[in-house]
Amino acid sequence: MRNVRVWFKKEGTAKYISHLDLNRNMLRIIHMAKLPIWYTEGFNPHPFITFALPLSLGFSGLRESMDFKLLDDEMDLNEVKDRLNKCLPGGITVYDVTEQVMKPARITYALFNLKLSCDTVNTDELYEKVRELFAMDEIMMDKKSKAGIKEVDLKENICKFDIKNCESYVNIDVILPAGSMTNVNPKLIVDALKKFFDIEADFEIVRVDIYNENVESFV
Amino acid sequence: MYSKEVERILLKVQKPGRYVGGELNSVIKDKKDIDVRFAFCFPDVYEVGMSHLGMKILYSQFNTVPYIWCERVFAPWIDMEELMIERNIPLYGLESGDPITDFDFIGFTLQYELSYTNVLNMLKLAKIPIKSKDRPELKNIVVAGGPCACNPEPLAEFIDIFFIGEGEEVDLEVIELYRKFRAENKSKKEFLIAASQIQGVYVPALYNVEYNNDGTIKSFTPEEGAPAKITKRLMMNLDEVFYPDNFVVPTIEIIHDRAVEEIFRGCIRGCRFCQAGFLYRPVREKSVATIDKQCRELCKNTGYDEVSLSSLSSSDYSRVVELLTQLNKWSNEEKVSISLPSLRVDGFTDDIMSKIKTVRKSGLTFAPEAGSQRLRNVINKNVFEDELLQTCDTAFGGGWSKVKLYFMIGLPTETLDDVAEIAALGQKVVDTYYRNPNKQKGRAVSVTVSASSFVPKPFTPFQWEPQDTIPQLHEKQQHLKKSITTKKITYNYHEADTSFLEAVFARGDRKLCKVMEIACQNGFHFDGWDDCFSLDAWMKLFEQCGIDTAFYANRRRSFDELLPWDHIDYGVTKEFLISECKKAYEAATTPNCRQKCSNCGVGKWKGGICVEKRQSMV
Ligand code: SF4
Numbered sequence: 001m002r003n004v005r006v007w008f009k010k011e012g013t014a015k016y017i018s019h020l021d022l023n024r025n026m027l028r029i030i031h032m033a034k035l036p037i038w039y040t041e042g043f044n045p046h047p048f049i050t051f052a053l054p055l056s057l058g059f060s061g062l063r064e065s066m067d068f069k070l071l072d073d074e075m076d077l078n079e080v081k082d083r084l085n086k087c088l089p090g091g092i093t094v095y096d097v098t099e100q101v102m103k104p105a106r107i108t109y110a111l112f113n114l115k116l117s118c119d120t121v122n123t124d125e126l127y128e129k130v131r132e133l134f135a136m137d138e139i140m141m142d143k144k145s146k147a148g149i150k151e152v153d154l155k156e157n158i159c160k161f162d163i164k165n166c167e168s169y170v171n172i173d174v175i176l177p178a179g180s181m182t183n184v185n186p187k188l189i190v191d192a193l194k195k196f197f198d199i200e201a202d203f204e205i206v207r208v209d210i211y212n213e214n215v216e217s218f219v
Numbered sequence: 220m221y222s223k224e225v226e227r228i229l230l231k232v233q234k235p236g237r238y239v240g241g242e243l244n245s246v247i248k249d250k251k252d253i254d255v256r257f258a259f260c261f262p263d264v265y266e267v268g269m270s271h272l273g274m275k276i277l278y279s280q281f282n283t284v285p286y287i288w289c290e291r292v293f294a295p296w297i298d299m300e301e302l303m304i305e306r307n308i309p310l311y312g313l314e315s316g317d318p319i320t321d322f323d324f325i326g327f328t329l330q331y332e333l334s335y336t337n338v339l340n341m342l343k344l345a346k347i348p349i350k351s352k353d354r355p356e357l358k359n360i361v362v363a364g365g366p367c368a369c370n371p372e373p374l375a376e377f378i379d380i381f382f383i384g385e386g387e388e389v390d391l392e393v394i395e396l397y398r399k400f401r402a403e404n405k406s407k408k409e410f411l412i413a414a415s416q417i418q419g420v421y422v423p424a425l426y427n428v429e430y431n432n433d434g435t436i437k438s439f440t441p442e443e444g445a446p447a448k449i450t451k452r453l454m455m456n457l458d459e460v461f462y463p464d465n466f467v468v469p470t471i472e473i474i475h476d477r478a479v480e481e482i483f484r485g486c487i488r489g490c491r492f493c494q495a496g497f498l499y500r501p502v503r504e505k506s507v508a509t510i511d512k513q514c515r516e517l518c519k520n521t522g523y524d525e526v527s528l529s530s531l532s533s534s535d536y537s538r539v540v541e542l543l544t545q546l547n548k549w550s551n552e553e554k555v556s557i558s559l560p561s562l563r564v565d566g567f568t569d570d571i572m573s574k575i576k577t578v579r580k581s582g583l584t585f586a587p588e589a590g591s592q593r594l595r596n597v598i599n600k601n602v603f604e605d606e607l608l609q610t611c612d613t614a615f616g617g618g619w620s621k622v623k624l625y626f627m628i629g630l631p632t633e634t635l636d637d638v639a640e641i642a643a644l645g646q647k648v649v650d651t652y653y654r655n656p657n658k659q660k661g662r663a664v665s666v667t668v669s670a671s672s673f674v675p676k677p678f679t680p681f682q683w684e685p686q687d688t689i690p691q692l693h694e695k696q697q698h699l700k701k702s703i704t705t706k707k708i709t710y711n712y713h714e715a716d717t718s719f720l721e722a723v724f725a726r727g728d729r730k731l732c733k734v735m736e737i738a739c740q741n742g743f744h745f746d747g748w749d750d751c752f753s754l755d756a757w758m759k760l761f762e763q764c765g766i767d768t769a770f771y772a773n774r775r776r777s778f779d780e781l782l783p784w785d786h787i788d789y790g791v792t793k794e795f796l797i798s799e800c801k802k803a804y805e806a807a808t809t810p811n812c813r814q815k816c817s818n819c820g821v822g823k824w825k826g827g828i829c830v831e832k833r834q835s836m837v
Binding site: 012013014016017018021022024025028029031032033045057058087088089090091202 | 471
């Protein structure tokens, strides 16, 4: 028995698959790919899979991962990749299958890319407003969680950022806390523009990478 | 692939996965190679439409033809609809994202009457004129099929072509004709006239209706050489008929998320209220070998771990035990479970019980339909109380403790005593549980009694019957509620309001087209959903149009009245329906097709069960 980690991209139409549905789909896909993996025991056995870090509905993800136990020690990991790719819906592609090096519990940050544009303000103005937002001393925002609504200072959670004016859109790369301890949703940046500048921006959000506590890529 | 404009609203709506396509097995073609584009529209939300077998069959079949590209279209839910209107985004096909106006055919499947307003609303959202006569060109041909096409009249002014009966052949013949006529630069009128000559095609614009002073139909006259009777199409050999080897697999959760294998068409039973039982005659079965092969293919190409064996009454499949034994040979090893929906009370034997596991999850469901034996005889539901109790006993002994029982109220000849007997029957099921020595220790029994309201439907022996008025139905519902005295029984009933509207549409005529048109202008949609349905709004509309709803729903029609659907021929003769109706009044039953042929008329096609040898019945 071998612990493996399947790396995949989730983009295009697959952005609209919720985490719950992704889990359900993956169970079916593994069954379809006839992968020899470990099933839970009990009344209704199903493949045992876990995901490193759920991705919000509507975001693309470039380094998504799913773990399971492969029963066949000899099986070529490339074959695992190929078999899964034949069964996946549009927008999800497996690009690598590896050993599980780090434990998902070590995930601490994630790098997001945001592309913002707006019908009502031109890109130059939007760019200025975004810079203004990031220059504020604090960016107090309501954050929804299971426990209810809580105020967080988005500003103090931004670890690193870069803002570019790309003519037709404003490009933001930002590292935010992610993982089992604290999670800050990059959508809060879009919400903050609305709250402080009354700008309703269209956005595309991509989770580009996932990091451990030392800002090293999760592997 | 959806457009940029659609992308911008997707995160503002519930379940955006409904609107994006891209699922496993969805078909993408290169427009360069395509001659005919077909928009297959299901007039309800994605989760409902994607659960529908007929759509899966025709979608796959059309797409096997190289020059046709068939795409799926569903009714956008109200949040999406609002944004689409606000941002001027027309309705689009899920595969290409192209607007529906780009399509040659716009095809609707009519599964229930309450989806009619969605049909018109979808045309409106597509920016296509809803009335046939306002679409003069040979493009955007609006076609419709499915069970409700058996009385097409309430939609006669909107639909260019109705398909009567099973679509596998006739749809393709019409598409081929269109392709030819378009190449020859013919007009839409010429195309429709030629199409009307194909068996199973009904072009309502080619018929002229005249009415008597009392509102009933005086005459129905074909024009331009269209046939006086439109005869249904049907596929006789189900082993040869097209069946998909894969389904589009949704990524979001839908109502029935599993592989579905059709095991036979038709029903041997002849329950007198059941429209499907008459429309799909005769019974035609697939062989065990075909079903086995198709189930394996479907599981392989979809990854589903559940196959549902579908038909109107699955335990009536003549070799059901042989079939389950064959399927079990591979299904256990492949971790696939087999489910057998629509089980009859007398079809649930130990043998079947041991071969299907999934029933356990949801509990057992039976449909005695009526509480008293007299009334069950009236409706020809040949189920006996001792059979039902015996079956429940078997199930309780096998570990089940949940039973759902379906009934109808408002059936012809029904009295309040018949209604009270529903409660009594539920009570007997509860008592059976407590008497069973092998029941699950320490678990309480749960019996659900669901009562829907009877809707008289065309092509049934009850097509002449009045529906109970809403106050009458309410009285019966309350009486049933009062008659249930134990907490072990949960009582559910369906709103009488929707059944009433269903009754108006089901037996409506062309005079209702005006109401439909105004309903569409006023934004009516999703009548099958509590969120949107309002009987008050409908009643105002009927009044405004001078339509007496009781004329359609609550009037007893005479056997010699010319009915709005009398020009449509499903094989079952009117004489047979009349004799069945008269037998109902005497509470006399009719044997099922496997026991004895009752000469319903369908035998003229010399196929299926009508030509099978019958074993002498026990
Ligand atoms: S002709 Fe006889 S066997 Fe055939 S469907 Fe009718 S009643 Fe049944």
